Amino acid sequence: MSLLTLKNVGYQVGKQQILRDISLNIDAGEWVTFAGPSGSGKSTLARIIASLLSRTSGDLIFDGQSIDSYDPIAYRRRVSYGFQQPTLFGETVRDNLAFPYQIRQLPFDEQRADTALEYVGLVAADLDKAVIDLSGGQRQRVALLRNVMIYPEVLILDEVTAGLDAENKAFVWSLIDHFNQDDGITILTITHDQSEIVAAKRLVTIVDGQIVPGGAS
Amino acid sequence: MNLAVNNQSLVLALGLVMIALVIGWKEKLGIDRDMIIGVVRAVIQLFVVGYLLKYVFRIANIWLTAILILIIIFNAGYNAKQRSGGIPKALPISVGAILISTSVTLGVLMLAGAIKFIPSQMIPISGMIASNSMVAIGLCYRNLNAQFKQERQAVLEKLALGADLKDASRDIVRASIKTGMQPTIDSAKTVGIVSLPGMMSGLIFAGVDPVRAIKYQIMVTFMLMSATSIGSVLACYWAYRGFYNERKQLQVPSN
Numbered sequence: 001m002s003l004l005t006l007k008n009v010g011y012q013v014g015k016q017q018i019l020r021d022i023s024l025n026i027d028a029g030e031w032v033t034f035a036g037p038s039g040s041g042k043s044t045l046a047r048i049i050a051s052l053l054s055r056t057s058g059d060l061i062f063d064g065q066s067i068d069s070y071d072p073i074a075y076r077r078r079v080s081y082g083f084q085q086p087t088l089f090g091e092t093v094r095d096n097l098a099f100p101y102q103i104r105q106l107p108f109d110e111q112r113a114d115t116a117l118e119y120v121g122l123v124a125a126d127l128d129k130a131v132i133d134l135s136g137g138q139r140q141r142v143a144l145l146r147n148v149m150i151y152p153e154v155l156i157l158d159e160v161t162a163g164l165d166a167e168n169k170a171f172v173w174s175l176i177d178h179f180n181q182d183d184g185i186t187i188l189t190i191t192h193d194q195s196e197i198v199a200a201k202r203l204v205t206i207v208d209g210q211i212v213p214g215g216a217s
Numbered sequence: 218m219n220l221a222v223n224n225q226s227l228v229l230a231l232g233l234v235m236i237a238l239v240i241g242w243k244e245k246l247g248i249d250r251d252m253i254i255g256v257v258r259a260v261i262q263l264f265v266v267g268y269l270l271k272y273v274f275r276i277a278n279i280w281l282t283a284i285l286i287l288i289i290i291f292n293a294g295y296n297a298k299q300r301s302g303g304i305p306k307a308l309p310i311s312v313g314a315i316l317i318s319t320s321v322t323l324g325v326l327m328l329a330g331a332i333k334f335i336p337s338q339m340i341p342i343s344g345m346i347a348s349n350s351m352v353a354i355g356l357c358y359r360n361l362n363a364q365f366k367q368e369r370q371a372v373l374e375k376l377a378l379g380a381d382l383k384d385a386s387r388d389i390v391r392a393s394i395k396t397g398m399q400p401t402i403d404s405a406k407t408v409g410i411v412s413l414p415g416m417m418s419g420l421i422f423a424g425v426d427p428v429r430a431i432k433y434q435i436m437v438t439f440m441l442m443s444a445t446s447i448g449s450v451l452a453c454y455w456a457y458r459g460f461y462n463e464r465k466q467l468q469v470p471s472n
Contacts, residue, residue, distance in 0.1 A: 050377055054464050073463040087371040103380040123354030146378065 003028040003063060003186055004049065004154065009211075011044055011059035018044050019209040022058070028153070031180045031187040033200035041209040042190045045158050049188065050081035062155075077104070080152035084159040086143030088131040093117070093142055096131070100149045107147075116145050120175060137168030144172065147177060154186045155179060161193060169193070274337045278344035282336040286343045290315050293351035295451070302362040304460035311354055312454055318350045318447035319343055322440045333438050342440070343417070347461050349401065349441045350448035357397035357449050358456065364389040365460045365469050373466050382465055386457045397449030408438060 008139040011019040019041045026032055034042045049060065051072045088096050097116070100106040109122040114124035120141040134142065140160060140179065147155060157176065161169040161183040173196065179185045191197060205212040234256050241248050272282055294312030301307030309325055323332070323343060330339045365372065368389055375385040408414060409431070413421070417434035462468050 051464065052373060052377060054462075054466065054467055073379055073381050076377060080379070081377035083370070083374055083377070085370075087374055089371065089375070099375070099380075100378055102379065103375075103384045 001064060002026055002061075003030075005061040006049075006058065008058035009045070009048065009055045009060070011041070011053070012047060017209060019048075019055075022206075022209075022211055023165060024204065024211070026186065026188070028114070028186055029054070029180070029184050031176075031189070031201045032204055033196065033202065034188065034190045034204050034206060035192070035197045035200070036206035036212075038192070040206045042206050043158055045080065045206065046158050046188065046190055047086050047122045049077055049154075050156050051075050051081070054080060055114045073096045077150070077158065078152055079154040082144060082147045082158065082160050084216060086139060086146075086160075088134070088139060088142060091130055092124075092127070093129050093131060093134070094127045095148045097127070097149055097209070099146060104150065106150075107207055112149065113145075116149065119173065120145060137164055137171070139173055144175060146187070151183060151185060154188065156188045156190075158190045159192065160189075161196070254279045270336075270340065273340065277336055279334065282339055283332070285336070286319070286339055287339070289320055289344050289347050293446065294345035297354040297358070301358045301456075304358055304361065304456050307358065307456065307459075310368045310455040311351075313452035314448045315347050317345045317451060318444045321447055322346050325418040325443070326436070326440060344435065345442040346440060350444045353397035353401065353445035353449045354452040357393045357453050358394040358401070360391065360393040361453065361456055361460070362391060362469075367465070368466045369469065371466065376465070376467065382458060382461050385467075386460070390453045390457050393453045394446075394449045397453070398442075398445050405438050405442065408434065414460055 004023050004024075004026040006024040009019060009022040010017065022045060023108055024032075034045070036042050044053065048055050051067060051070075062070065062075065062079065089099055090096065094108075094113070097113045101108045110127070113127055117126055122138065122141065131139070131142070144157075144160065155176075159173050160176075164172060176187055177188065180187045189196070197203060234252070238249055238252055240246075241252060273285060279322055293315045293388055294308060297311035297315065298307040301311070304310075323339070324345065325331045326342070328336060372385050372389070404412065404414070412432060414435050414437065417427075417430045420430035420433060458465060460469060
């Protein structure tokens with residue numbers, strides 16, 4: 001059984017049809033890359049899957065049940081969404097990495113944060129570093145860690161490597177691969193990057209709000 | 218009583234309005250019509266309220282006093298709602314917040330023996346409390362609207378991480394409560410140094426010993442702190458949910 005099933009998902013604002021008849025099965029542990037021109041509806045689809053927007057037609061099944069049957073907050077803790085240019089919260093890296101614990105009323109696992117920071121090329125002392133002192137690449141790494149401090153089952157990443165230099169891009173990509181391969185998180189990425197499209201394990205191309213026939217592998 | 222404002226002096230004081238009108242006309246501010254309407258409304262409203270209060274004070278009926286206080290509270294709530302910029306349920310939220318802030322503040326003042334439930338005390342004090350609460354709530358609404366637009370991305374990110382609505386809105390709600398209370402806190406800091414506020418000035422004007430007048434002003438300062446803080450907290454915590462739909466998704470209200 002698929003972890004995520006989209007059945008004829010559509011999204012319409014007024015008379016404008018942004019997405020139409022999107023049908024897709026995504027299995028647990030898969031890494032699906034969504035590509036397509038700007039304005040084709042990729043981010044809208046991602047936000048619908050993340051429950052930040054509601055579809056206007058069709059159905060979305062997660063873990064055997066319609067998305068509507070889940071409490072949206074509980075659902076978003078299982079299906080996490082990372083933004084292209086993330087906003088870091090508060091003043092320090094700690095404020096960000098502790099946030100997932102705070103909202104679940106759990107004690108902050110500082111040891112895990114230290115290990116995670118080291119894994120992404122930062123050091124434990126950076127936990128108390130001011131977010132305004134982080135570089136673009138470091139901000140994106142901290143934001144990604146924020147999404148996985150407590151593992152979600154699905155991680156949706158919306159052009160998270162856009163605007164990063166080649167080195168940071170490769171690093172973030174390897175990090176996502178690690179989340180997928182080693183941690184078993186189902187990954188949905190949106191990208192414009194040609195090398196990421198070529199390297200996609202499974203590619204879904206969306207044009208004008210529709211999956212291009214043959215564009216889904 | 219050493220007040221000597223008669224109808225003739227009021228007519229002469231109308232010259233002050235003429236000064237404002239001439240400035241508005243010379244500078245092409247386009248506010249002549251608004252100013253004239255404002256002046257006419259102020260004169261009519263104040264005359265009506267003056268005669269009404271005279272009648273109410275004379276018959277000193279508890280129920281009539283209570284009804285008038287409720288009317289003041291409803292009007293204040295209605296005006297605060299006008300500043301809500303489309304926040305859902307702004308009228309019941311505003312009226313509820315002003316009702317509670319006014320009731321709590323009046324209750325404490327009565328228990329402390331500072332005021333009695335007689336119309337000549339209750340009505341003006343209720344008006345002061347409700348109007349300050351109204352201004353505070355209006356500021357809260359404006360700030361909530363501005364912040365939910367400005368901080369849209371941060372709120373979305375918090376939601377995307379699985380934050381509940383309270384966690385996702387906490388910073389905005391806090392900033393808005395602060396905005397609502399700030400004018401009262403600022404004026405408390407400068408009272409007596411920069412301004413001699415209305416009540417104190419009125420008492421001094423009417424010949425009351427300034428030392429007695431300041432005691433009333435201290436009471437007013439305390440009660441306004443209480444009213445604006447209660448009003449702001451309630452309005453912000455009740456209103457922020459209006460920025461989300463039933464699926465707990467962010468939706469900035471349209472005006």
